[in-house]
Amino acid sequence: MNTHSLFDKFRIGPWLILAIITSIAVGFLYPHQLGVLLWSLTKLCWGAYLGYWIDRSMFPYARPGAWVDSDADRPLLPLFMLRRVIIIAAAILALGLGV
Numbered sequence: 001m002n003t004h005s006l007f008d009k010f011r012i013g014p015w016l017i018l019a020i021i022t023s024i025a026v027g028f029l030y031p032h033q034l035g036v037l038l039w040s041l042t043k044l045c046w047g048a049y050l051g052y053w054i055d056r057s058m059f060p061y062a063r064p065g066a067w068v069d070s071d072a073d074r075p076l077l078p079l080f081m082l083r084r085v086i087i088i089a090a091a092i093l094a095l096g097l098g099v
Helices: 003-009 013-029 031-058 074-098
Strands: none
Touching: 013 031, 031 074
């Protein structure tokens, strides 16, 4: 098994552990806030999911992954990735600030 690919899968692990620890701390210190925390996380996840699919539906032929193998269009790859980030961030902000 490739150790490098295994490490790539768990590189976000420390942030996940920190999120779990802080959620447990909120549960012990302020148990009445767990519903608010869950609602906020739900909106965040839905915003990320909807933003991704909004980008895919608006730009079906300009997906970042399709341009990785093409050397001729390599300068456009960062722009495609930036476009996706902006759309997903806008969806997350819209849901986070909306309700």
